[in-house]
Amino acid sequence: MTTQSGTTEVQGEPSRAEAREGFDEITILWISEGMSCDGDTVSLTAAGQPSIEDVVLGLIPGLPKVNLVNKVLSPSLGGEDFLAPYRAAARGELEPFILVIEGSIPNQNIIEGDGYWTSFGNHPDTGEPQTLNEWIDDLAPRAWAVVAAGTCATFGGIHAMAGNPTGCMGLADYLGWDFKARSGLPVVNVPGCPIQPENFMETLVWVLQHAAGGAPPPPLDHMLRPQWLFGKTVHEGCDRAAYYEQADFARDYNSPKCQVKVGCWGPVVNCNVPKRGWMAGIGGCPNVGGICIGCTMPSFPDAFMPFMDEPPGGTLSTMVIRPYGAVIRRLRGLTNDMVNHEPRWRHNKRKLTSGYDPHWRA
Amino acid sequence: MTTTESRPTERKPAQLVDMSWDPITRIIGNLGIYTKIDFANREVVECHSTSSLFRGYSVFMKGKDPRDAGFITSRICGICGDNHTTCSNYAQQMAYGVKPPKLAEHITNLGEAAEYIFDHTIFQDNLVFVDFCEAMVKATNPGVLARAERTAAPRGDIHGYRTIADIMKAFNPFEGEVYKEALKVSRITREMFCLMEGRHVHPSTLYPGGVGTMPQPNTFTDYLSRLMRVIDFIKKAVAMNDDVFDFFYEALPGYEEVGKRRILLGCWGAFQNPDVVDYRYATMNEWGRAMYVTPGVIVDGQLVTNNLIDINLGLRIMLGSSFYEDWVNEEPFVTHDPLGNPVDMRHPWNQTTVPVPQKRDFEGNYSWVMSPRWYHPATGEHLALDTGGGPLARLWSTALSGLVDTPYVKATGGAIRITLPRGEKLPETTLEWRIPKWSNTLERDRARPYFIAYAAAMALQFLDEAMGMLRNGDTKVYENFEVPDESIGCGFHEAVRGVLSHHLVIRDKKIANYHPYPPTPWNASPRDIYGTPGPYEDAVQGQPIFEENGPDDFKGVDIMRTVRSFDPCLPCGVHMYMGKGKTLTTVHSPTYGANHG
Ligand code: SF4
Ligand code: SF4
Numbered sequence: 001m002t003t004q005s006g007t008t009e010v011q012g013e014p015s016r017a018e019a020r021e022g023f024d025e026i027t028i029l030w031i032s033e034g035m036s037c038d039g040d041t042v043s044l045t046a047a048g049q050p051s052i053e054d055v056v057l058g059l060i061p062g063l064p065k066v067n068l069v070n071k072v073l074s075p076s077l078g079g080e081d082f083l084a085p086y087r088a089a090a091r092g093e094l095e096p097f098i099l100v101i102e103g104s105i106p107n108q109n110i111i112e113g114d115g116y117w118t119s120f121g122n123h124p125d126t127g128e129p130q131t132l133n134e135w136i137d138d139l140a141p142r143a144w145a146v147v148a149a150g151t152c153a154t155f156g157g158i159h160a161m162a163g164n165p166t167g168c169m170g171l172a173d174y175l176g177w178d179f180k181a182r183s184g185l186p187v188v189n190v191p192g193c194p195i196q197p198e199n200f201m202e203t204l205v206w207v208l209q210h211a212a213g214g215a216p217p218p219p220l221d222h223m224l225r226p227q228w229l230f231g232k233t234v235h236e237g238c239d240r241a242a243y244y245e246q247a248d249f250a251r252d253y254n255s256p257k258c259q260v261k262v263g264c265w266g267p268v269v270n271c272n273v274p275k276r277g278w279m280a281g282i283g284g285c286p287n288v289g290g291i292c293i294g295c296t297m298p299s300f301p302d303a304f305m306p307f308m309d310e311p312p313g314g315t316l317s318t319m320v321i322r323p324y325g326a327v328i329r330r331l332r333g334l335t336n337d338m339v340n341h342e343p344r345w346r347h348n349k350r351k352l353t354s355g356y357d358p359h360w361r362a
Numbered sequence: 363m364t365t366t367e368s369r370p371t372e373r374k375p376a377q378l379v380d381m382s383w384d385p386i387t388r389i390i391g392n393l394g395i396y397t398k399i400d401f402a403n404r405e406v407v408e409c410h411s412t413s414s415l416f417r418g419y420s421v422f423m424k425g426k427d428p429r430d431a432g433f434i435t436s437r438i439c440g441i442c443g444d445n446h447t448t449c450s451n452y453a454q455q456m457a458y459g460v461k462p463p464k465l466a467e468h469i470t471n472l473g474e475a476a477e478y479i480f481d482h483t484i485f486q487d488n489l490v491f492v493d494f495c496e497a498m499v500k501a502t503n504p505g506v507l508a509r510a511e512r513t514a515a516p517r518g519d520i521h522g523y524r525t526i527a528d529i530m531k532a533f534n535p536f537e538g539e540v541y542k543e544a545l546k547v548s549r550i551t552r553e554m555f556c557l558m559e560g561r562h563v564h565p566s567t568l569y570p571g572g573v574g575t576m577p578q579p580n581t582f583t584d585y586l587s588r589l590m591r592v593i594d595f596i597k598k599a600v601a602m603n604d605d606v607f608d609f610f611y612e613a614l615p616g617y618e619e620v621g622k623r624r625i626l627l628g629c630w631g632a633f634q635n636p637d638v639v640d641y642r643y644a645t646m647n648e649w650g651r652a653m654y655v656t657p658g659v660i661v662d663g664q665l666v667t668n669n670l671i672d673i674n675l676g677l678r679i680m681l682g683s684s685f686y687e688d689w690v691n692e693e694p695f696v697t698h699d700p701l702g703n704p705v706d707m708r709h710p711w712n713q714t715t716v717p718v719p720q721k722r723d724f725e726g727n728y729s730w731v732m733s734p735r736w737y738h739p740a741t742g743e744h745l746a747l748d749t750g751g752g753p754l755a756r757l758w759s760t761a762l763s764g765l766v767d768t769p770y771v772k773a774t775g776g777a778i779r780i781t782l783p784r785g786e787k788l789p790e791t792t793l794e795w796r797i798p799k800w801s802n803t804l805e806r807d808r809a810r811p812y813f814i815a816y817a818a819a820m821a822l823q824f825l826d827e828a829m830g831m832l833r834n835g836d837t838k839v840y841e842n843f844e845v846p847d848e849s850i851g852c853g854f855h856e857a858v859r860g861v862l863s864h865h866l867v868i869r870d871k872k873i874a875n876y877h878p879y880p881p882t883p884w885n886a887s888p889r890d891i892y893g894t895p896g897p898y899e900d901a902v903q904g905q906p907i908f909e910e911n912g913p914d915d916f917k918g919v920d921i922m923r924t925v926r927s928f929d930p931c932l933p934c935g936v937h938m939y940m941g942k943g944k945t946l947t948t949v950h951s952p953t954y955g956a957n958h959g
Pocket of ligand 2: 270271274285294
């Protein structure tokens with residue numbers, strides 16, 4: 001759209017900043033049939049910077065035209081009609097597309113017989129439930145990019161905790177951490193239980209700009225998270241950090257002071273929520289009176305439980321905070337390494353290793 | 363076809379077609395609806411509801427620190443995770459013997475009120491109403507749309523739309539005015555929520571024993587100013603919904619039969635009264651009745667009980683069509699409640715979940731959902747209670763009990779009067795919801811905007827009281843407690859779409875057993891051991907079909923309206939139509955519908 005002395009000329013195509021190579025149009029195939037609560041889809045609709053409508057309606061310059069296929073927002077009739085683009089993509093007839101997975105990936109290999117942990121529609125030929133795993137096997141190798149939305153899809157999350165019966169895991173555990181999509185990008189992990197709305201939209205916009213040829217690939221860390229979002233700790237963005245510095249700690253949840261003694265894991269968790277707030281700058285975690293339970297981390301939840309107790313090492317660090325700052329930074333680095341790894345029992349082998357015992361009453 | 367054409371009275375030879383819609387829902391399960399439809403007589407003959415997702419909370423919570431329960435169970439649901447956290451905290455507070463400070467109860471109530479307003483709005487306007495919007499009605503009942511264009515909207519002075527068709531247009535997805543405004547409203551109301559509970563979907567500031575939210579004047583004024591920004595939207599929503607649903611009864615005589623069930627409603631109560639609640643089991647009847655949404659079991663229009671102790675003892679979790687092993691031969695965890703009443707082996711306190719993945723078989727086991735039922739002591743029936751999508755049961759139970767009497771909301775025995783203050787455009791308004799004649803699709807949907815108004819009105823009261831406390835310097839929001847070695851607890855609450863209970867058994871300071879029962883298992887349950895269908899199945903089975911399309915281009919809008927009227931636990935569209943129907947058999951005179959009262 002250009003404006004010349006009071007007249008408006010409306011062009012058929014939205015204008016773009018510059019000429020570049022890349023796709024003009026791309027489809028997002030979103031599957032939330034992992035083991036999930038669908039909270040990431042719900043969270044996404046809370047984003048205003050930008051909102052999903054703005055992306056879909058073409059109001060963000062520099063993006064390809066986006067066809068979003070997500071059950072929340074799709075005006076499709078559903079069932080086979082809704083599944084049609086997924087089926088076309090699996091046959092290789094729809095390109096390019098970004099595959100977004102929400103929810104952890106169950107281990108089907110531990111099931112004997114015909115059962116399933118989760119499915120997405122039915123096989124057109126047999127009418128039997130089509131498992132999530134079959135869909136991923138069909139779609140991931142053809143996808144231009146693969147995005148894991150939320151901690152369940154990135155690292156397994158709550159449903160992959162110790163004692164779970166489904167043996168579920170994150171997408172990169174399932175596809176392999178060295179998996180590369182057609183674009184050359186590995187799985188793009190956007191953790192958060194659920195995703196912070198704007199964190200997700202920002203990442204998606206970057207991937208889309210990259211698809212349009214207008215941006216380099218997004219910088220990811222060793223756990224495949226966007227660096228600019230997860231490069232700092234909770235603590236580094238927390239309103240209460242000044243109290244921490246003065247070793248002035250809350251004794252219970254009635255206090256505006258640092259919550260490390262009542263369960264906050266902020267010092268070793270990679271997350272920007274206290275700084276950014278939850279939506280439109282409002283809410284968050286330690287900044288508004290919620291302990292950080294490490295919900296963005298690969299080792300969530302097991303490494304952080306019980307949540308309401310002081311993290312191990314918290315006492316040491318709070319006692320020696322001022323005199324031994326450098327030592328603390330090193331210790332904290334060690335703990336940060338520890339919580340930045342997933343438990344080894346998340347895998348796709350034929351054995352369930354989560355510690356589940358079906359007859360635990362005895 | 364005219365809109366007032368009467369349905370066939372003489373039965374024709376049945377023309378049965380298999381039709382299914384899968385996937386439908388996503389939040390607590392992947393829902394599929396499988397039906398047989400008789401196109402000759404235009405009715406649904408059979409319905410099965412199936413869920414194909416298992417996640418296993420009651421399994422992996424065993425052995426965990428009980429204080430973690432609220433943080434974990436929030437993750438059951440990606441839209442009403444806060445209802446789970448709240449309910450878990452209620453159950454824990456009973457088990458620990460701790461009573462949170464009053465201000466914490468107000469803050470929790472305010473968070474829950476914002477949640478109800480947010481969730482019901484996005485669900486009704488962006489998902490349910492798509493079934494009643496211009497584009498959909500045009501595709502399914504063009505005659506009805508033509509009539510809507512000629513019909514003046516009776517409440518146009520409130521909502522500003524001239525005809526019924528104008529309202530329908532405003533709900534067209536992505537383009538309609540109301541559709542777009544509802545998305546914006548859903549962000550404002552989520553901000554209100556975050557002010558109280560930190561984060562939306564999985565709250566960060568709720569703990570057993572209270573909240574961590576810092577009470578300051580701006581905590582409450584930030585909330586109030588946002589609430590006032592949506593107050594006129596709420597008044598208009600009620601008026602628009604009433605106009606459209608009244609029109610449907612008029613344009614399609616017999617529409618009251620769509621989704622109609624025997625009146626079997628359950629509500630577990632919401633909004634604790636901070637002056638009364640102490641979380642003790644022994645006094646649960648007293649503080650349960652003091653809640654600002656009154657719990658109750660309603661059978662055939664009569665209130666059977668509003669005593670949470672009776673409600674608790676009547677819970678039964680049945681198998682019959684589900685992928686689990688039975689636990690009936692295990693040792694019970696709890697043989698008697700704290701008052702000495704016997705506790706059944708099928709009660710959640712005694713349940714053991716052992717998943718057995720297997721092939722889906724509609725003649726045998728076909729769902730990951732179990733079948734919760736309520737045992738009616740007077741008749742010995744195991745009732746497949748439904749929640750009416752939440753609002754219908756809440757309003758019905760509250761109205762019948764006649765216990766709520768507050769500055770903004772009054773229950774009168776047969777109705778509820780809700781007063782909302784003056785907004786930017788509209789004056790102070792009193793709305794009245796009256797107990798309807800039927801428990802059916804349209805009344806489930808109609809109740810929803812009224813409950814949005816109800817939640818907004820209650821929020822005003824909680825704000826008044828919280829501000830009063832704050833100004834008096836009473837800012838305590840958390841109370842410490844010890845986790846006992848052995849204990850039991852139960853929490854009763856309303857998730858947005860209906861009844862929610864959490865049952866907890868602690869041994870050696872660890873979780874020995876934990877069972878959350880959200881509304882979806884109640885509504886989406888499959889046939890139980892007695893062959894009793896779950897509420898979706900029962901409501902759809904035997905319902906008439908008004909859609910004008912035949913089997914080849916059938917969309918199933920009447921069926922999807924019914925399923926959606928229960929708010930199937932998700933913010934996503936309930937998706938329609940699986941493909942061309944396959945003609946099964948042509949048989950004479952099926953005898954369906956007989957089980958519908
Ligand atoms: S509350 Fe948590 S994140 Fe904030 S300063 Fe204390 S330890 Fe750090
Ligand atoms: S601050 Fe902690 S609990 Fe909050 S979102 Fe970040 S990682 Fe999760």
